Amino acid sequence: MNHLKIYKSSAGSGKTFTLVREYLAIVLARPQDYRHVLAITFTNKAAAEMKSRIIESLVEISSGQESSMEKELTKVLDGINLRERASQALKLILHDYSSFSVNTIDSFFQKILRSLSREMHLPLNLEVEVDLSDAILEVTSMLYKSVGDDDELQKWLGEFMLQKIEDNKSWNIDHDIGLVAREIFRDKGLQHEIMARKVIHDFYNELIAIRKKFETEMKKLSDTALAEIKSAGLEDSDFYYGKSGVISYFYKVSSASGPDAYVPGKRALDANSDPDKWAAGKSTRKQDVNALVESSMGSILSEMIRIYNGKYKDYLSAHEALKRIYIFGIANDLQKKFNEYRSEKNVILLADTTGLLNEIISEQDTPFIYEKTGVRYSHILIDEFQDTSLSQWSNLLPLVKNSLGSGNSALVVGDAKQSIYRWRGGDLTLLLEKIFEDLGLFRELFREENLSTNFRSRKDIINFNNSFFKTAPTVLSEIVGESTGHMLELAYNENLQQNSPHNSNLPGYVKIDFLESTEENSDGENSGWKERSLENNLETIRDLTENKGYEFRDICILVRKNDEGNQLARFLMDNGVDKIISPDSLLISSSPKIRFLLNSMRFINDTRNSIAKTDLLYYYVRYILKNEKLSLHEIFSDHLIKKKSGKKSDKPGLFDTTHLVDNLFNEVLPSDFTGNISTLAREPVFDLTEKLISIFTIDKSPDAYVQRFQDLVLEYSTKHDSGLDGFLDWIDSEGSAKNCSVLMPEGENAVRIMSIHKSKGLQFPVVIMPFAEWQLKPKANELLWLSANDCRYSKMGSLPVPASSRLNETVFSESWNSELMQSVVDNLNLLYVAFTRAEEQLLVTCVRRKRENLNGISALISHCLFSQGIELIENAFETGDKHLKKQTSKTKTGKLLSEKISRYEVTGWKNRIRIRTKTSDLLDSRSGSRLEKINYGILIHRILSGIRTMKDIEPSLHRIYYEGLISKDDITALSQEISALLSMEDISGLFQSDDIIFPEREILSENNEILRPDRVCVSKSNKVKVVDFKTGEELKSHHNQVRRYSDAVKLMGYQDVSTFLLYIPERKLVKVS
Secondary structure, eight states, X not given: OOOEEEEEOOTTSOHXXXXXXXXHHHHHXXXXXXXXXXXXXXXXXXXXXXXXXXXXXXXXXXXXXXXXXXXXXXXXXXXXXXXXXXXXXXXXXHXXXXXXOEEEHHHHHHHXXXXXXXXTTOOTTOEEXXXXXXXXXXXXXXXXHTXXXXXXHHHHHHHHHHHHHHTTSOSOOHXXXXXXXXHTTSTTSOOSOOOOXXXXXXXXXXXHHHHHHHHHHHHHHHHHHHHHHHHTTOOGGGBTTGGGSTHHHXXXXXXXXXXXXXXXXXXXXXXXXOGGGSBOTTOTTHHHHHHHIXXXXXXXXXXXXXXXXXXXXXXXXXXXXXXXXHHHHHHHHHHHHHHHHHHHHTEEEGGGHHHHHHHHHHHXXXXXXXXXXXXXXXXXXXXXXXXXXXXXXXXXHHHXXXXXXXXXXXXXXXXXXXXXXXXXXXXXXXXXXXXXXXXXXXXXXXXXXXXXXXXXXXXXXXXXHHHHHHHHHHHHHHHHOHHHHHHHHHHTOGGGOOBOOTTOOOOOEEEEEEEEOOOBOTTSOBXXXXXXXXXHHHHHHHHHHHTSOOOGGGEEEEESSHHHHHHHHHHHHHTTOOOEEOTTTOBGGGOHHHHHHHHHHHHHHOTTOHHHHHHHHHHIIIIIIOOTTSOHHHHHHHXXXXXXXOOXXXXXXXXXXXXXXXXXXXXXXXXXXXXXXXXXXXXXXXHHHXXXXXXXXXXXXXXXXXXXXXXXXXXXXXXXXXXXXXXXXXXXXXXXXXXXXXXXXXXXXXXXXXEHHHHTTOXXXXXXXXXXXXXXXXXXXXXXXXXXXXXXXXXXXXXXXXXXXXXXXXXXXXXXXXXXXXXXXXXXXXXXXXXXXXXXXXXXXXXXXXXXXXXXXXXXXXXXXXXXTOOOSSSEEEEEOTTOOOOOOSXXXXXXXXXXXXXXXXXXXXGTOOOOSSHHHHHHGGGSOHHHHHHHHHHHHHHHHTOSSGGGHHHHHHHHHHTTSSOTTHHHXXXXXXXXXXXXXXXXXXXXXXXXXXXXXXXXXXXXXXXXXXXXXXOTTOOEEEEEEEOSOOOHHHHHHHHHHHHHHHHTTOOOEEEEEEETTTTEEEEEO
């Protein structure tokens, strides 16, 4: 068992099955070893699925059920009684479940960190904060609060805002600050300790000096050259190619506004090496030009080109670094604020755990560290290895080495083609190269295996993907260089081409549509084709569900960005496809009803808010009343006419202040709203929400958006104060609130819309990609954190620079080219994940681009098809059975049944709860509603359960009084009523002092049913009386109930058992035979 198995999987190749098989092979060989096996995956869902599969497999094997898992295990565990071992292992795991170590990598590291809190000098009551978003919001707020006392920070934030405005974006930098904050926790992010402001100032001044010196020297030389020309009385036309020739270089440098001006053109370079390229051939002053070149101009140009060749790289590096240097300063301050946050809250962030563990592992004896967790792991299984970060791997590596060195086993499973979480630290080079380097000493223990059978997709989809992803790396390597090509070749090599199962010949279908478009938005992206794609795919969904036997739940629509999903969800819902599940796309903020409710709240909070007033009226008329005849245009024009003329109009205007008379605002909206603004403003925000829903009759029918909004309001109310002002601030600023989506049940028969990232690990009969177009490389000016191969820069760690081809000529070139390479690989991997989710049909829509322009995914798809010799027919590619219909499964599967609620009732809690201040009121409720009778019955049962004999009446009533259920004045009335009841001749015998009394004692019947009679009296002669108190009408079911009590008591050995029903309101005792 001493080996390191490396499984290189592909989509649908049974990765989880393989992991479970390997786990069971270890545990069934020695069942007690379950305590010494550590299986690590990356999500809670994956960990739960693996645990479930292991337990299910053990149950199947131990119970003798036929399973493919047992057949597989028989091959490797020959001669072992698997059923007996499975039964033993199952029992051990279930009775010691906490030692069943199938963990996410984060939870495993947290467990270790807690056990090392003493060594790391961490407080014992330290909390781990999981949600980084909440911490970022609070830290950002802390940063803003310190601006007033910090001129430097104020300047940096101001520059950040100005830069955004120059880029034609909103000046609000909250989101951008959040992105900078997240960079602090990335594996290859800032990579430096908090720096003193002086260090940043010195670095800034050094960059300024480099830039200024270069520009000053170049400008001085160019100005001198132009002055010489003017002094000699020469004209531009006297020079070779006139003003566009060599002298254009002097003009550009003299008035330079950017680094490109300093790059000498071909004519300047030619003139520097050839004196004949200075003077115009037809110039009458050719000799004067040559003389000037010989005396001064030639040496000036040579000196400028020398300076350019020697110093331009330094200059351009400084110029690019200075563009976003203020972000570096902000990030440094954010790190300080995060430290303050941790200290004040006494927390560490989940994102801290990997780094903290890194520090202590590098300083301590590794086996000791892991033994501190209370378990010595002998076998290590790591899932999704391509998503592991370098820091996480450095924490796990000693554990793997220790396991292999001790003669035990380790296993990793991964697929480099599905490495799509680089922004979260995932590094595919771990699987492709680094694991072999780091574990080189154990090379003879390596066992590599490719999982090459695709159990998910139909053969036509498998064949298409094989062909496409064999071609794509070659196509991309032509445009991004050999290094990227090498990485792609490793990930998409021949050995990872997939096969169909031998018994599967079912056809599939692949279609790729190309839509022409010449329109571009502000980001340079084609957008006109997207509207046609929406229309086309709507028809596709209708055809699949109406003509081809598919249900909505069979269809998944994949998008690259959440805003595309939101656009798609709104379009489908507007066109009748309202069965949609999308955790990231059905944003409640996109619902007109929610916008109406929020604007109503804003107006209630501040009645001077004319924008909110306008918006709430608009949404009310358009979406609540749905009254198209009521013209909003007339309202606004009326308002403007009155303001300009000063005359009173007969028609009321929106902004009139006369209440409930001629103001259209008050005429259109319900008076329950307009007449109670001040009252509504005092309501807690949750109560206010319910009142608004009721006032505007939004509760006529169920609305998923409204219900989710109520959940959000309730969530806020439980964590914060219930004031309206605070809620509005929270919902406008809190990221999770603004991005809150409608939650639909997973079992619902609905179309799924999700991002490609979220779809990883999932599969669907039909996959639709309506917008298969995104950039392969970073966008121009996209903020990147790059390292420099120059000691003046590297001392600062990674620096924020805008993406630009200029970076090739700077000290950031190596890091920039690495980013380009990884970006291309990331985006091809994203396409691979998207294309391999489909089981039966893959339907893709691209934009038509020129094949030579390989900047986007659509162009890549087009180029790959072209490289395979495929010609498009009517701008589309098809393979497989285009008339494919869903096959009806022979096995019945359970479906979630749901009924539509016809009306969504919303009532305030004040209408649900009635407080009775007197017990007499409670007792009077005996003739009231069913709920009131239940309340009365509960109270009487509570009182009687505390009475053994007549002497216990007063103590029992006082106990109920101290519990707050009755008032002091009620004790006398209740005492009289209960005394009268218990004094009756046939009832008093049930409250004898000589009997042993068991009030409301549970009895376990032979059918494992728990019975609870109100009163069991056992006399000295073992005669038993079983009594049940009732406050309602006499029913036959009451008799059956006490008979079951009697039977249970008899099974306990008592022979003489009598049963009674005591109807309290009627003071009637019924003996049950």
